[in-house]
Amino acid sequence: MALGWAANRVAGPADVGLIVAAGAVPRAVLMLGGGVIADRFGPRRVVIGSDAVRFGVIAAAAAALALTPGPVWLLVAVAVVFGTVDALFMPAVGALPPRIAAPDQLARIQGMRALAVRGGNTMGPPLAGFAMGVSGPEAAFALAALLFGASLLLLLTVRTRPQETRTDAAATAPRAKGTARRDLVEGLAFIRGHRLIGPLVLAAALSELGFAGPLNIGFVFLTEERGWGAAGMGWIVAGFGVGAAAGALLLAVLGRLPGAGRTLIVSTLVTSACIALFPVAPALGVTVALAALAGLAGGIAGGLAQALVQTATDEAYLGRVTAVTSLAGLGLAPLTFPLFGALVAHGGVAPAFLAGGVLSALGMVVCLGSATVRRAELA
Incomplete structure (x- = not known):
């Protein structure tokens, strides 16, 4: 500002x-x-x-x-x-x-961090x-x-413990330090070859690309089409924020949810359905309720995804894995804004929101195809 x-x-x-x-x-x-x-x-x-x-x-x-x-x-x-x-x-x-x-505290930390970000x-x-x-x-x-x-x-004041190296079959032992390019290539290879992290990272990227347009600029077009004005948009955004905060608080209090992989899939599909349904909601109150549900489900899914990835990642690769997951939301997602605007201009608000919801749901198709993700549990 x-x-x-x-x-x-x-x-x-x-x-x-x-x-x-x-x-x-x-x-x-x-x-x-x-x-x-x-x-x-x-x-x-x-x-x-x-x-x-x-x-x-x-x-x-x-x-x-x-x-x-x-x-x-x-x-x-x-x-x-x-x-x-x-x-x-x-x-x-x-x-x-x-x-x-x-590891058994990572979901709680993700919930607390999301609450802090939302408050800030x-x-x-x-x-x-x-x-x-x-x-x-x-x-x-x-x-x-x-x-x-x-x-x-x-x-x-933060103190970290010494780095540990995972020795299970799903992890790759860290290599001797080479060039920065080699480190980057090894990090990408680690993500691609991991049976849990690879599908989760790809699914999260697809879902983020599907969410970005509707949630960042789509509400502007939706409220203008319905004649709800800036006040209506404010209510919708507030509803989403309250739902997201509730999802973060739930993770912060509980620390874990049973069947983390399945819960992640279901909650993301709920968010995807809400996105597709926004343009057909009959009234502002229903749209606000949908936004709150989308925020709640999305907050749970995001926290679980981060906790699962961090639990499974060899500590030697944590920075590179985090960079890849952050890139989708901060680097690639804004590139969808012009495309979303073009869809609204040529096809209308409803088809654009539907396309966003479908793209988001495609990420969960990736997860559904992975038995490792479906069976994933938090510590």
Whole structure:
């Protein structure tokens, strides 16, 4: 929000979009390399180092905006550097849970993490708006820098146990360190050859690509077609958020669900069905209820998928596996937005949502074809 507001002071609408999106390119391009670095140097070290850089970049941006109007090149540089560092931070922080907790706690951690993210996404915009109302975007950047500083202090308290190597037949022993390219190729080969992780990663990517368009821009078209306006869209988004938070809370409290593989498949199919049914819901209240159900089922499925993957992954590959799973949502999913918009323009809202639901369900066809996924259980 602060970056977009600062960009709007010195650039036109088209340039604002380009400035805000500038960080997405290095994040997507470098994400897999970030996984290699996390595995080479350890996730804790990479998380702390990258978060320190993020703190420094945002603090410097706050100081620069307080002294200057914020030239376009400065704002682009902030977005690009932040996106580049994100490509290091995200695989590393995703690889941390198995290094700090026992396998039977991973689902609970994923639920708690999802709740934290949901809470941050809810509280962040009002805080940014308040800060910008007081003293402009420089105040919002300063507040963000304080929050990054606090997160850095918290991360410094985290302690990880020594890396362990799995010895079961489903895992591959780590090789001696070679080139970064070799490490990346070995990580991809590990994912492709693993009977549980390979299908789950592919299924999650397909489902993420199916969800992305409807959940990010589809509600705009749906509410416009129905005449519900911005208030209607707000209710739908809120319903989804409440459902997702409930799913995360369920995992955080219970710690595990029986028949994790089957539960993951069913909950994702429920979310896929909700996506396909949004355009045919007869009233706003029904649409909000569908959104809440989609959020609940999607939150459960996402947490279970992450916990299953982390439980099964050899710790030597955690960073690279996390990078691949993050790439689908953060790098590839936004590429579906123009396609979804084209489907709406040429076929209407209902066919576009149906296509998203079908693509999401195809991921579960992959899982249904894998006996390993169907029988998967959490510790």
